[in-house]
Amino acid sequence: MLFNSLDFLVFFPVVTGLFFLLPPNRRWVLLLIASYWFYMSWRPEYALLIAFSTLVDYFCSYRMSELLDKRARRPYLWLSMTTNLGLLIFYKYLGFFVASAGSVAQAVGIDWQAPVLDILLPVGISFYTFQTMSYTIDVYQGVVKPERHAGIFAVFVAFFPQLVAGPIERAGSLLPQFRQVQVFDAARVATGLRLMAWGMFKKVVIADRVAVAVNHVYGSPHDFPGPVLALATVLFAIQIYCDFSGYSDIAIGTARVLGFSLMLNFRQPYHAASISEFWKRWHISLSTWFRDYLYIPLGGNRTVKWRWYYNLFITFLVSGLWHGANWTFVAWGALHGAYLVLAIVFAPLRDRLAAASGLARLPRLSHGLNVAWTILLVLVGWVFFRAADIGDAMHIVQASFTGHAAWLDPAQAKAMVQALGLGATELGIAFAAIVFMEAVHLVQARWGAAAFLACMPAPARWAVYVGLVGAIIYYGAYHGGGQFIYFQF
Numbered sequence: 001m002l003f004n005s006l007d008f009l010v011f012f013p014v015v016t017g018l019f020f021l022l023p024p025n026r027r028w029v030l031l032l033i034a035s036y037w038f039y040m041s042w043r044p045e046y047a048l049l050i051a052f053s054t055l056v057d058y059f060c061s062y063r064m065s066e067l068l069d070k071r072a073r074r075p076y077l078w079l080s081m082t083t084n085l086g087l088l089i090f091y092k093y094l095g096f097f098v099a100s101a102g103s104v105a106q107a108v109g110i111d112w113q114a115p116v117l118d119i120l121l122p123v124g125i126s127f128y129t130f131q132t133m134s135y136t137i138d139v140y141q142g143v144v145k146p147e148r149h150a151g152i153f154a155v156f157v158a159f160f161p162q163l164v165a166g167p168i169e170r171a172g173s174l175l176p177q178f179r180q181v182q183v184f185d186a187a188r189v190a191t192g193l194r195l196m197a198w199g200m201f202k203k204v205v206i207a208d209r210v211a212v213a214v215n216h217v218y219g220s221p222h223d224f225p226g227p228v229l230a231l232a233t234v235l236f237a238i239q240i241y242c243d244f245s246g247y248s249d250i251a252i253g254t255a256r257v258l259g260f261s262l263m264l265n266f267r268q269p270y271h272a273a274s275i276s277e278f279w280k281r282w283h284i285s286l287s288t289w290f291r292d293y294l295y296i297p298l299g300g301n302r303t304v305k306w307r308w309y310y311n312l313f314i315t316f317l318v319s320g321l322w323h324g325a326n327w328t329f330v331a332w333g334a335l336h337g338a339y340l341v342l343a344i345v346f347a348p349l350r351d352r353l354a355a356a357s358g359l360a361r362l363p364r365l366s367h368g369l370n371v372a373w374t375i376l377l378v379l380v381g382w383v384f385f386r387a388a389d390i391g392d393a394m395h396i397v398q399a400s401f402t403g404h405a406a407w408l409d410p411a412q413a414k415a416m417v418q419a420l421g422l423g424a425t426e427l428g429i430a431f432a433a434i435v436f437m438e439a440v441h442l443v444q445a446r447w448g449a450a451a452f453l454a455c456m457p458a459p460a461r462w463a464v465y466v467g468l469v470g471a472i473i474y475y476g477a478y479h480g481g482g483q484f485i486y487f488q489f
Helices: 006-021 024-040 046-065 070-107 125-141 150-158 171-179 186-218 226-258 275-281 284-298 305-323 327-345 347-357 363-386 390-400 404-408 410-418 424-446 449-455 458-475
Strands: none
Touching: 006 024, 006 226, 024 046, 024 150, 046 070, 046 125, 046 150, 070 125, 125 150, 125 171, 125 284, 150 171, 186 226, 186 424, 186 449, 186 458, 226 363, 226 390, 226 404, 226 410, 275 284, 275 327, 275 363, 284 305, 305 327, 327 347, 327 363, 327 390, 363 390, 404 410, 424 449, 424 458
């Protein structure tokens, strides 16, 4: 069941109405049934997988709570970790590992044909396994107390707004909310609905529209000149942001209507002035997860420099692999790890050059250049994230920096834009929607969207709401199925 589907349009109001009609001590039952129904709408057997993971983690956390000695708790931690990682590896990575082993064997002259494993990837398995793993680690460390109510714990694992694509919530933040009495609050519901509408606008008006061009070009990159490949990459950067942040906004808004608070997952990442800042703004729930459960346990930056660099690089290498079972994702993660390490290594030189050139005395110009440079680095990374294989990615990167003089010829410029596979009307709608989104981002950064709307006269405010919903209905691109990009992870 997709957020941008008629099924959800019926499902969510029914669940919300029943939720506030039921006695508070029975609402967890409704949320559990609704969450499993939501998840089973993809494939019913998915429920068995998430139920098994839930039972194992509940048992392990319960047993750890009865043991004071960390050494005695450790076997249960390892049981939980092995189970969750084992399921993730089997369903997501086994086929990739087997195929890679076959390629290596062929490369060294061993006549072994790797079997093709047709294993269906359960939707959202990377998200809920990481959420439950953080829970058992926190219980082991004594950071949170284990949840004794099996039903409430099951709701925490399967909570439908953020089940299949996050945000990845921590037990200390989300679990206590299931024991709180959620009171219907019209103002809170209104903010949740606004956030859902905003996320839907980004998803169906922008992301699903530009996806047509991205799929067209990246489907056969060798058929297009460098400027078209570069433009398609820019459109992909817009697509993946609007798609994923749109999903996160809908998820956060959905939970807010029900009275639950989920963490912010995006904060205008393309306004970042460094790769480090970009990762503080992009997929925040995952970035902080890797920081707390991998980077810091490895030693973080409180060690010798070479080890610090190693910790950074390994963290992003694993992050890349988390995103997908393909060498392109590994390369993407490695690239961002290299970005961060090189930024640290060359920071003194960068500061000296800024002082010598006078940029240090021009903070606005310096900031603008840093933002532009960061966007360029991110765009190069997105090529590997989106390309079908490493060969295609290398071709796209190399070609994207050539042939841009053609933009000076109106006829060639027109032909390159037409090569994207989107009509003039569709491109115009996409451009207008992107400009509107950036205007909203500026408002959010300066005043906050809620505060800005609150200052508007009621007729103007309702005109904005009606216009936004109208744009979703009239200008939404519903021809491509509407699947969210991050469902594949």
